Amino acid sequence: MKKVIMGNHALSWGAQLGRAQVIAAYPITPQTQVVELLSEMCANKTLDAKFIKVESEHSAMAACIAASIAGARTFTATSAQGLALMHELLHWASGGRNPVVMGNINRAMAPGWSIWTDQNDSLSQRDTGWMQFYCSSNQEVVDTVIQAFKVSEAVMIPSMVILDAFALSHTYEVVDIPDQEKVDAFLPKFNPPLRLTPEDPHAFGGLTGPEHYFELRYKLQKDMEKVPDLVEQTGREYEKMFGRFLGQVEDYRCEDAEIILVTSGTAGYTARVGVDQLRQEGIKAGNLRIKMFRPFPFAKVREILSKTGRVAVVDRNISYGHHGIFYQEVKSALYGQNHDRPLFGYITGLGGRDITPETFGEIARMSLAKDKPEEDITWIGVKR
Amino acid sequence: MKPKKKAEKIVFQSENDVPMMPMSIGSMLYNKTGAWRNIRPVIDNSNCIQCGICWKFCPDVAIKIVDEFPVVDLDFCKGCGICAEECPSKCIAMVEEEK
Numbered sequence: 001m002k003k004v005i006m007g008n009h010a011l012s013w014g015a016q017l018g019r020a021q022v023i024a025a026y027p028i029t030p031q032t033q034v035v036e037l038l039s040e041m042c043a044n045k046t047l048d049a050k051f052i053k054v055e056s057e058h059s060a061m062a063a064c065i066a067a068s069i070a071g072a073r074t075f076t077a078t079s080a081q082g083l084a085l086m087h088e089l090l091h092w093a094s095g096g097r098n099p100v101v102m103g104n105i106n107r108a109m110a111p112g113w114s115i116w117t118d119q120n121d122s123l124s125q126r127d128t129g130w131m132q133f134y135c136s137s138n139q140e141v142v143d144t145v146i147q148a149f150k151v152s153e154a155v156m157i158p159s160m161v162i163l164d165a166f167a168l169s170h171t172y173e174v175v176d177i178p179d180q181e182k183v184d185a186f187l188p189k190f191n192p193p194l195r196l197t198p199e200d201p202h203a204f205g206g207l208t209g210p211e212h213y214f215e216l217r218y219k220l221q222k223d224m225e226k227v228p229d230l231v232e233q234t235g236r237e238y239e240k241m242f243g244r245f246l247g248q249v250e251d252y253r254c255e256d257a258e259i260i261l262v263t264s265g266t267a268g269y270t271a272r273v274g275v276d277q278l279r280q281e282g283i284k285a286g287n288l289r290i291k292m293f294r295p296f297p298f299a300k301v302r303e304i305l306s307k308t309g310r311v312a313v314v315d316r317n318i319s320y321g322h323h324g325i326f327y328q329e330v331k332s333a334l335y336g337q338n339h340d341r342p343l344f345g346y347i348t349g350l351g352g353r354d355i356t357p358e359t360f361g362e363i364a365r366m367s368l369a370k371d372k373p374e375e376d377i378t379w380i381g382v383k384r
Numbered sequence: 385m386k387p388k389k390k391a392e393k394i395v396f397q398s399e400n401d402v403p404m405m406p407m408s409i410g411s412m413l414y415n416k417t418g419a420w421r422n423i424r425p426v427i428d429n430s431n432c433i434q435c436g437i438c439w440k441f442c443p444d445v446a447i448k449i450v451d452e453f454p455v456v457d458l459d460f461c462k463g464c465g466i467c468a469e470e471c472p473s474k475c476i477a478m479v480e481e482e483k
Contacts, residue, residue, distance in 0.1 A: 097405045203407060203412070206406065212396060
Protein backbone atom coordinates (compact mmCIF):
# COMPACT_ATOMS: atom_id res chain seq x y z
CA MET A 1 0.00 0.00 0.00
CA LYS A 2 1.40 3.38 -1.02
CA LYS A 3 0.66 6.46 1.04
CA VAL A 4 1.84 10.06 1.01
CA ILE A 5 3.00 10.69 4.58
CA MET A 6 5.23 13.04 6.53
CA GLY A 7 8.50 11.87 8.11
CA ASN A 8 7.04 12.00 11.60
CA HIS A 9 4.14 9.77 10.58
CA ALA A 10 6.65 7.40 8.99
CA LEU A 11 8.04 6.85 12.51
CA SER A 12 4.52 6.15 13.83
CA TRP A 13 3.85 3.71 10.98
CA GLY A 14 7.12 1.95 11.71
CA ALA A 15 6.15 1.55 15.36
CA GLN A 16 2.68 0.25 14.43
CA LEU A 17 4.00 -2.23 11.88
CA GLY A 18 6.63 -3.34 14.42
CA ARG A 19 3.76 -3.95 16.88
CA ALA A 20 5.17 -1.85 19.70
CA GLN A 21 3.41 -2.90 22.91
CA VAL A 22 4.18 0.07 25.15
CA ILE A 23 4.58 3.67 24.03
CA ALA A 24 5.48 6.42 26.49
CA ALA A 25 6.22 9.78 24.97
CA TYR A 26 6.09 13.49 25.64
CA PRO A 27 5.36 15.86 22.76
CA ILE A 28 7.98 18.37 21.60
CA THR A 29 8.28 20.34 18.38
CA PRO A 30 9.18 19.08 15.76
CA GLN A 31 8.33 15.54 16.93
CA THR A 32 4.70 16.10 18.01
CA GLN A 33 2.99 14.35 15.08
CA VAL A 34 4.81 11.11 15.89
CA VAL A 35 3.05 10.98 19.25
CA GLU A 36 -0.27 12.31 17.91
CA LEU A 37 -0.58 9.57 15.30
CA LEU A 38 0.56 6.87 17.73
CA SER A 39 -2.09 7.92 20.25
CA GLU A 40 -4.71 7.80 17.45
CA MET A 41 -3.48 4.37 16.40
CA CYS A 42 -3.84 3.16 20.00
CA ALA A 43 -7.30 4.74 20.35
CA ASN A 44 -8.47 3.23 17.04
CA LYS A 45 -7.04 -0.13 18.08
CA THR A 46 -5.04 -0.48 14.88
CA LEU A 47 -2.11 -0.67 17.30
CA ASP A 48 -2.59 -2.87 20.34
CA ALA A 49 -0.31 -0.95 22.66
CA LYS A 50 -0.45 0.67 26.06
CA PHE A 51 -0.03 4.41 25.56
CA ILE A 52 1.42 6.00 28.68
CA LYS A 53 1.09 9.76 29.09
CA VAL A 54 4.01 11.15 31.05
CA GLU A 55 5.08 14.51 32.47
CA SER A 56 8.53 14.64 30.90
CA GLU A 57 10.94 12.92 28.55
CA HIS A 58 12.87 11.63 31.56
CA SER A 59 9.72 9.79 32.65
CA ALA A 60 8.97 8.67 29.08
CA MET A 61 12.27 6.83 28.86
CA ALA A 62 11.89 5.51 32.43
CA ALA A 63 8.50 4.03 31.51
CA CYS A 64 9.90 2.48 28.33
CA ILE A 65 12.79 0.92 30.25
CA ALA A 66 10.48 -0.58 32.87
CA ALA A 67 8.16 -1.98 30.19
CA SER A 68 11.12 -3.37 28.29
CA ILE A 69 12.47 -5.12 31.40
CA ALA A 70 9.03 -6.73 31.75
CA GLY A 71 9.37 -8.04 28.18
CA ALA A 72 7.35 -5.52 26.14
CA ARG A 73 8.47 -4.08 22.81
CA THR A 74 8.69 -0.33 23.45
CA PHE A 75 8.85 2.81 21.35
CA THR A 76 9.18 6.50 22.06
CA ALA A 77 10.21 9.64 20.20
CA THR A 78 11.71 12.97 21.14
CA SER A 79 13.88 15.85 19.98
CA ALA A 80 16.66 18.19 21.17
CA GLN A 81 15.95 19.49 24.70
CA GLY A 82 13.77 16.44 25.33
CA LEU A 83 16.58 14.10 24.35
CA ALA A 84 18.97 16.02 26.59
CA LEU A 85 16.53 15.65 29.51
CA MET A 86 16.50 11.89 28.85
CA HIS A 87 20.29 11.67 29.01
CA GLU A 88 20.51 9.86 32.35
CA LEU A 89 17.96 7.28 31.26
CA LEU A 90 19.70 6.71 27.93
CA HIS A 91 22.61 5.24 29.90
CA TRP A 92 20.12 3.27 31.96
CA ALA A 93 18.51 1.73 28.86
CA SER A 94 21.77 0.66 27.23
CA GLY A 95 23.49 -0.36 30.49
CA GLY A 96 20.40 -2.35 31.47
CA ARG A 97 20.33 -3.92 27.99
CA ASN A 98 16.76 -2.80 27.24
CA PRO A 99 16.20 -2.70 23.46
CA VAL A 100 13.99 0.40 23.36
CA VAL A 101 13.60 1.93 19.89
CA MET A 102 13.32 5.72 19.81
CA GLY A 103 12.76 8.23 17.06
CA ASN A 104 14.74 11.44 17.44
CA ILE A 105 14.12 14.48 15.31
CA ASN A 106 17.38 16.39 14.92
CA ARG A 107 16.74 19.89 16.25
CA ALA A 108 19.37 22.46 17.20
CA MET A 109 20.01 22.84 20.92
CA ALA A 110 19.01 26.07 22.68
CA PRO A 111 19.93 28.79 23.35
CA GLY A 112 19.18 30.61 21.05
CA TRP A 113 15.86 28.89 21.05
CA SER A 114 15.55 26.94 17.83
CA ILE A 115 13.24 24.35 16.35
CA TRP A 116 15.28 23.89 13.16
CA THR A 117 17.61 21.09 12.31
CA ASP A 118 21.16 20.24 13.20
CA GLN A 119 22.73 17.12 14.67
CA ASN A 120 24.21 18.28 17.96
CA ASP A 121 21.33 16.87 20.02
CA SER A 122 21.80 13.24 18.99
CA LEU A 123 25.56 13.44 18.57
CA SER A 124 25.81 14.69 22.17
CA GLN A 125 24.43 11.24 23.09
CA ARG A 126 27.18 9.47 21.15
CA ASP A 127 28.71 7.68 24.14
CA THR A 128 25.52 6.53 25.83
CA GLY A 129 25.69 3.05 24.25
CA TRP A 130 22.78 3.53 21.85
CA MET A 131 22.87 2.57 18.20
CA GLN A 132 22.20 5.55 15.93
CA PHE A 133 20.72 5.46 12.42
CA TYR A 134 20.45 8.69 10.40
CA CYS A 135 17.70 8.58 7.75
CA SER A 136 17.35 10.43 4.46
CA SER A 137 13.82 9.62 3.29
CA ASN A 138 10.43 8.76 4.75
CA GLN A 139 10.60 5.30 3.18
CA GLU A 140 13.89 4.75 4.93
CA VAL A 141 12.33 5.83 8.24
CA VAL A 142 9.56 3.19 8.09
CA ASP A 143 11.98 0.47 7.01
CA THR A 144 14.59 1.48 9.59
CA VAL A 145 12.20 1.40 12.55
CA ILE A 146 11.13 -2.16 11.67
CA GLN A 147 14.74 -3.30 11.27
CA ALA A 148 15.84 -1.40 14.40
CA PHE A 149 13.46 -3.51 16.52
CA LYS A 150 14.99 -6.65 15.06
CA VAL A 151 18.62 -5.60 15.46
CA SER A 152 18.07 -4.09 18.94
CA GLU A 153 16.34 -7.19 20.24
CA ALA A 154 19.00 -9.49 18.79
CA VAL A 155 21.81 -7.79 20.73
CA MET A 156 19.69 -6.23 23.52
CA ILE A 157 20.93 -2.71 22.80
CA PRO A 158 18.58 0.26 22.29
CA SER A 159 18.54 2.22 19.06
CA MET A 160 17.76 5.72 17.87
CA VAL A 161 16.20 6.34 14.45
CA ILE A 162 17.08 9.90 13.54
CA LEU A 163 15.59 12.34 11.04
CA ASP A 164 16.17 16.03 10.34
CA ALA A 165 13.67 18.55 11.66
CA PHE A 166 11.34 19.80 8.90
CA ALA A 167 13.69 18.75 6.07
CA LEU A 168 12.36 15.24 6.75
CA SER A 169 10.04 15.34 9.78
CA HIS A 170 7.49 17.60 8.05
CA THR A 171 8.19 16.67 4.44
CA TYR A 172 5.57 14.54 2.69
CA GLU A 173 6.79 11.72 0.46
CA VAL A 174 5.34 8.60 -1.12
CA VAL A 175 5.98 5.66 1.16
CA ASP A 176 5.37 2.01 0.39
CA ILE A 177 3.82 0.75 3.63
CA PRO A 178 4.84 -2.90 4.06
CA ASP A 179 2.15 -5.56 4.57
CA GLN A 180 1.54 -6.33 8.22
CA GLU A 181 1.66 -10.12 7.71
CA LYS A 182 5.04 -9.86 5.99
CA VAL A 183 6.38 -7.62 8.75
CA ASP A 184 5.14 -10.13 11.34
CA ALA A 185 7.05 -12.86 9.50
CA PHE A 186 10.17 -10.69 9.42
CA LEU A 187 9.90 -9.51 13.01
CA PRO A 188 8.77 -12.16 15.48
CA LYS A 189 7.46 -11.30 18.95
CA PHE A 190 9.94 -9.85 21.43
CA ASN A 191 11.11 -12.65 23.67
CA PRO A 192 13.98 -11.44 25.86
CA PRO A 193 16.32 -13.98 27.46
CA LEU A 194 15.96 -12.23 30.83
CA ARG A 195 12.95 -10.34 32.10
CA LEU A 196 11.11 -9.16 35.19
CA THR A 197 8.47 -11.74 36.05
CA PRO A 198 6.82 -12.93 39.29
CA GLU A 199 7.63 -16.50 38.19
CA ASP A 200 11.34 -15.87 38.61
CA PRO A 201 11.91 -12.70 40.62
CA HIS A 202 15.13 -10.75 40.18
CA ALA A 203 16.46 -7.33 41.12
CA PHE A 204 17.49 -5.26 38.07
CA GLY A 205 20.08 -2.52 38.01
CA GLY A 206 21.12 -2.97 41.64
CA LEU A 207 24.37 -1.98 43.30
CA THR A 208 27.23 -3.33 41.20
CA GLY A 209 30.67 -3.17 42.72
CA PRO A 210 34.05 -2.93 40.98
CA GLU A 211 34.20 -6.74 40.83
CA HIS A 212 31.26 -6.95 38.38
CA TYR A 213 30.69 -3.62 36.64
CA PHE A 214 33.70 -3.84 34.32
CA GLU A 215 32.50 -7.15 32.79
CA LEU A 216 29.02 -5.75 32.14
CA ARG A 217 30.55 -2.93 30.12
CA TYR A 218 32.91 -5.32 28.30
CA LYS A 219 29.90 -7.39 27.24
CA LEU A 220 28.04 -4.30 25.99
CA GLN A 221 30.96 -3.35 23.75
CA LYS A 222 31.40 -6.95 22.50
CA ASP A 223 27.71 -7.06 21.52
CA MET A 224 27.97 -3.62 19.92
CA GLU A 225 30.80 -5.00 17.75
CA LYS A 226 28.40 -7.63 16.37
CA VAL A 227 26.05 -4.95 15.06
CA PRO A 228 27.70 -4.05 11.70
CA ASP A 229 27.42 -7.63 10.42
CA LEU A 230 23.98 -7.99 11.93
CA VAL A 231 22.74 -4.82 10.20
CA GLU A 232 24.03 -6.13 6.87
CA GLN A 233 22.42 -9.53 7.42
CA THR A 234 19.11 -8.06 8.64
CA GLY A 235 19.16 -5.67 5.68
CA ARG A 236 19.56 -8.54 3.20
CA GLU A 237 16.74 -10.47 4.86
CA TYR A 238 14.54 -7.37 4.63
CA GLU A 239 15.52 -6.85 1.00
CA LYS A 240 14.42 -10.40 0.14
CA MET A 241 10.97 -9.75 1.60
CA PHE A 242 10.40 -6.10 0.75
CA GLY A 243 12.80 -5.33 -2.09
CA ARG A 244 14.67 -2.52 -0.35
CA PHE A 245 18.14 -2.75 1.16
CA LEU A 246 19.35 -0.58 4.00
CA GLY A 247 22.92 -1.03 5.13
CA GLN A 248 25.38 0.82 7.30
CA VAL A 249 26.31 3.34 4.62
CA GLU A 250 25.17 4.27 1.13
CA ASP A 251 27.60 5.20 -1.63
CA TYR A 252 26.73 7.06 -4.81
CA ARG A 253 29.01 7.35 -7.84
CA CYS A 254 32.10 6.72 -5.67
CA GLU A 255 33.85 4.18 -7.91
CA ASP A 256 35.92 6.65 -9.96
CA ALA A 257 35.43 9.77 -7.84
CA GLU A 258 38.26 12.27 -7.43
CA ILE A 259 36.34 13.84 -4.53
CA ILE A 260 33.95 12.05 -2.18
CA LEU A 261 31.54 14.12 -0.13
CA VAL A 262 30.81 12.40 3.18
CA THR A 263 27.36 13.28 4.52
CA SER A 264 24.53 12.09 6.76
CA GLY A 265 20.78 12.66 7.10
CA THR A 266 18.82 14.50 4.43
CA ALA A 267 21.98 16.33 3.32
CA GLY A 268 22.97 12.93 1.92
CA TYR A 269 20.30 13.07 -0.76
CA THR A 270 20.92 16.76 -1.43
CA ALA A 271 24.57 15.81 -2.00
CA ARG A 272 23.53 13.34 -4.72
CA VAL A 273 22.00 16.19 -6.72
CA GLY A 274 25.20 18.15 -6.12
CA VAL A 275 27.24 15.18 -7.33
CA ASP A 276 25.18 14.93 -10.54
CA GLN A 277 25.62 18.65 -11.20
CA LEU A 278 29.37 18.41 -10.61
CA ARG A 279 29.62 15.44 -12.97
CA GLN A 280 27.90 17.49 -15.68
CA GLU A 281 30.64 20.08 -15.22
CA GLY A 282 33.23 17.34 -15.62
CA ILE A 283 34.17 17.04 -11.94
CA LYS A 284 34.17 13.41 -10.83
CA ALA A 285 32.35 13.67 -7.51
CA GLY A 286 30.82 10.96 -5.34
CA ASN A 287 28.82 10.75 -2.13
CA LEU A 288 29.21 8.52 0.89
CA ARG A 289 26.23 8.80 3.21
CA ILE A 290 26.87 7.44 6.69
CA LYS A 291 23.58 5.88 7.77
CA MET A 292 24.79 4.08 10.90
CA PHE A 293 26.82 6.30 13.21
CA ARG A 294 26.95 3.99 16.25
CA PRO A 295 28.47 1.52 16.08
CA PHE A 296 30.70 3.28 13.56
CA PRO A 297 30.87 1.39 10.23
CA PHE A 298 34.68 1.25 10.14
CA ALA A 299 34.98 -1.47 7.50
CA LYS A 300 32.52 0.09 5.04
CA VAL A 301 33.93 3.59 5.41
CA ARG A 302 37.50 2.33 4.89
CA GLU A 303 36.47 0.21 1.91
CA ILE A 304 34.68 3.02 0.07
CA LEU A 305 37.11 5.82 0.90
CA SER A 306 40.13 3.72 -0.08
CA LYS A 307 38.97 3.81 -3.71
CA THR A 308 39.06 7.53 -4.03
CA GLY A 309 41.21 10.64 -4.17
CA ARG A 310 40.08 13.33 -1.82
CA VAL A 311 37.59 13.21 1.01
CA ALA A 312 35.43 16.12 2.17
CA VAL A 313 33.39 15.51 5.32
CA VAL A 314 30.38 17.81 5.60
CA ASP A 315 29.13 18.24 9.15
CA ARG A 316 25.85 19.77 10.29
CA ASN A 317 27.19 19.69 13.85
CA ILE A 318 30.24 20.73 15.83
CA SER A 319 32.22 19.57 18.83
CA TYR A 320 33.23 22.94 20.27
CA GLY A 321 36.96 23.12 20.77
CA HIS A 322 37.47 20.24 18.35
CA HIS A 323 36.08 19.76 14.83
CA GLY A 324 32.99 18.57 13.04
CA ILE A 325 31.98 15.28 14.63
CA PHE A 326 31.71 13.09 11.52
CA TYR A 327 35.06 14.58 10.45
CA GLN A 328 36.64 13.39 13.72
CA GLU A 329 35.11 9.97 13.26
CA VAL A 330 36.18 9.55 9.64
CA LYS A 331 39.72 10.68 10.52
CA SER A 332 39.86 8.12 13.31
CA ALA A 333 38.56 5.39 10.96
CA LEU A 334 41.27 6.17 8.39
CA TYR A 335 44.16 6.45 10.86
CA GLY A 336 46.80 3.81 10.23
CA GLN A 337 45.21 2.77 6.94
CA ASN A 338 48.09 4.02 4.77
CA HIS A 339 45.79 6.83 3.78
CA ASP A 340 47.79 9.94 2.92
CA ARG A 341 45.13 11.66 0.87
CA PRO A 342 43.88 15.03 2.08
CA LEU A 343 40.84 15.02 4.34
CA PHE A 344 38.80 18.20 4.42
CA GLY A 345 36.36 19.13 7.18
CA TYR A 346 33.45 21.47 6.47
CA ILE A 347 30.79 22.78 8.82
CA THR A 348 27.56 24.11 7.40
CA GLY A 349 23.82 24.31 7.98
CA LEU A 350 23.84 24.75 11.76
CA GLY A 351 20.47 25.68 13.25
CA GLY A 352 18.64 24.69 10.08
CA ARG A 353 20.35 26.98 7.60
CA ASP A 354 19.78 25.53 4.13
CA ILE A 355 22.19 23.04 2.60
CA THR A 356 21.66 23.02 -1.17
CA PRO A 357 23.21 21.10 -4.08
CA GLU A 358 25.22 24.28 -4.76
CA THR A 359 26.67 24.05 -1.23
CA PHE A 360 28.18 20.71 -2.23
CA GLY A 361 29.41 22.16 -5.52
CA GLU A 362 31.25 24.87 -3.61
CA ILE A 363 32.70 22.34 -1.16
CA ALA A 364 33.91 20.01 -3.92
CA ARG A 365 35.57 22.85 -5.86
CA MET A 366 37.23 24.21 -2.70
CA SER A 367 38.59 20.75 -1.83
CA LEU A 368 40.02 20.25 -5.32
CA ALA A 369 41.64 23.69 -5.41
CA LYS A 370 44.02 23.04 -2.49
CA ASP A 371 46.57 20.30 -1.94
CA LYS A 372 45.60 20.01 1.69
CA PRO A 373 43.23 21.76 4.09
CA GLU A 374 44.53 24.99 5.61
CA GLU A 375 42.48 24.41 8.76
CA ASP A 376 40.44 21.61 10.27
CA ILE A 377 37.19 23.53 10.04
CA THR A 378 36.19 25.29 6.86
CA TRP A 379 32.96 27.19 7.49
CA ILE A 380 30.52 27.25 4.63
CA GLY A 381 27.90 30.01 4.57
CA VAL A 382 28.75 31.74 7.82
CA LYS A 383 28.45 35.52 7.50
CA ARG A 384 31.79 36.99 8.57
CA MET B 385 2.88 -15.44 50.47
CA LYS B 386 5.49 -17.14 48.31
CA PRO B 387 8.51 -18.41 50.24
CA LYS B 388 11.48 -16.10 49.73
CA LYS B 389 14.39 -17.41 47.72
CA LYS B 390 17.56 -17.74 49.70
CA ALA B 391 20.02 -15.25 48.24
CA GLU B 392 23.65 -16.18 48.03
CA LYS B 393 26.70 -14.08 47.34
CA ILE B 394 27.49 -14.54 43.71
CA VAL B 395 31.12 -14.78 42.63
CA PHE B 396 31.90 -14.59 38.92
CA GLN B 397 35.04 -16.20 37.63
CA SER B 398 34.80 -14.70 34.14
CA GLU B 399 32.61 -12.46 32.02
CA ASN B 400 30.88 -15.61 30.72
CA ASP B 401 29.26 -16.08 34.15
CA VAL B 402 28.08 -12.46 34.37
CA PRO B 403 24.46 -12.03 33.26
CA MET B 404 23.98 -9.74 30.25
CA MET B 405 21.79 -7.44 32.33
CA PRO B 406 22.89 -6.06 35.68
CA MET B 407 20.43 -8.23 37.60
CA SER B 408 20.55 -10.20 40.86
CA ILE B 409 24.23 -9.49 41.33
CA GLY B 410 23.81 -10.53 44.97
CA SER B 411 25.33 -7.32 46.31
CA MET B 412 22.53 -6.68 48.82
CA LEU B 413 23.55 -9.69 50.86
CA TYR B 414 26.75 -8.15 52.08
CA ASN B 415 25.82 -4.48 51.61
CA LYS B 416 23.83 -4.24 54.84
CA THR B 417 22.19 -0.85 54.49
CA GLY B 418 20.69 -1.07 57.99
CA ALA B 419 23.93 0.53 59.20
CA TRP B 420 22.75 3.85 57.69
CA ARG B 421 19.83 4.06 60.12
CA ASN B 422 19.41 6.84 62.70
CA ILE B 423 15.86 5.99 63.80
CA ARG B 424 14.33 2.53 64.10
CA PRO B 425 10.71 1.38 63.74
CA VAL B 426 9.28 -0.32 66.80
CA ILE B 427 5.97 -2.11 66.22
CA ASP B 428 3.36 -2.44 68.91
CA ASN B 429 1.65 -5.70 67.98
CA SER B 430 -1.20 -5.14 70.46
CA ASN B 431 -2.57 -2.35 68.22
CA CYS B 432 -1.59 -3.95 64.90
CA ILE B 433 -4.60 -4.76 62.71
CA GLN B 434 -2.52 -7.03 60.42
CA CYS B 435 -3.40 -5.02 57.30
CA GLY B 436 0.05 -5.50 55.71
CA ILE B 437 0.30 -1.86 54.61
CA CYS B 438 3.77 -1.43 56.18
CA TRP B 439 4.94 -4.59 54.36
CA LYS B 440 3.59 -3.24 51.08
CA PHE B 441 5.04 0.28 51.44
CA CYS B 442 8.54 -0.56 52.69
CA PRO B 443 10.80 0.60 49.81
CA ASP B 444 13.60 -1.73 50.92
CA VAL B 445 11.48 -4.86 51.38
CA ALA B 446 12.79 -4.89 54.94
CA ILE B 447 9.47 -5.90 56.54
CA LYS B 448 8.52 -9.55 56.65
CA ILE B 449 5.26 -11.04 57.88
CA VAL B 450 6.03 -13.64 60.56
CA ASP B 451 3.09 -15.44 62.20
CA GLU B 452 0.77 -12.85 60.61
CA PHE B 453 2.55 -9.87 62.24
CA PRO B 454 5.13 -7.52 60.65
CA VAL B 455 8.77 -7.94 61.65
CA VAL B 456 11.47 -5.46 60.63
CA ASP B 457 14.74 -6.81 59.20
CA LEU B 458 17.16 -4.40 60.85
CA ASP B 459 20.03 -5.50 58.59
CA PHE B 460 18.32 -3.62 55.76
CA CYS B 461 15.88 -1.11 57.32
CA LYS B 462 17.31 2.39 56.66
CA GLY B 463 14.87 4.02 59.09
CA CYS B 464 12.99 6.06 56.50
CA GLY B 465 9.78 5.98 58.56
CA ILE B 466 7.42 5.33 55.66
CA CYS B 467 5.91 2.34 57.54
CA ALA B 468 5.15 4.52 60.57
CA GLU B 469 3.67 7.24 58.37
CA GLU B 470 1.43 4.83 56.45
CA CYS B 471 0.31 2.63 59.36
CA PRO B 472 -3.48 3.23 59.75
CA SER B 473 -3.54 2.25 63.42
CA LYS B 474 -0.40 4.25 64.27
CA CYS B 475 1.23 1.31 66.01
CA ILE B 476 4.74 1.91 64.63
CA ALA B 477 6.94 4.33 66.56
CA MET B 478 10.24 5.64 65.23
CA VAL B 479 12.77 5.45 68.04
CA GLU B 480 16.20 7.08 68.04
CA GLU B 481 19.11 4.67 67.74
CA GLU B 482 21.57 4.79 70.61
CA LYS B 483 25.29 4.27 70.27
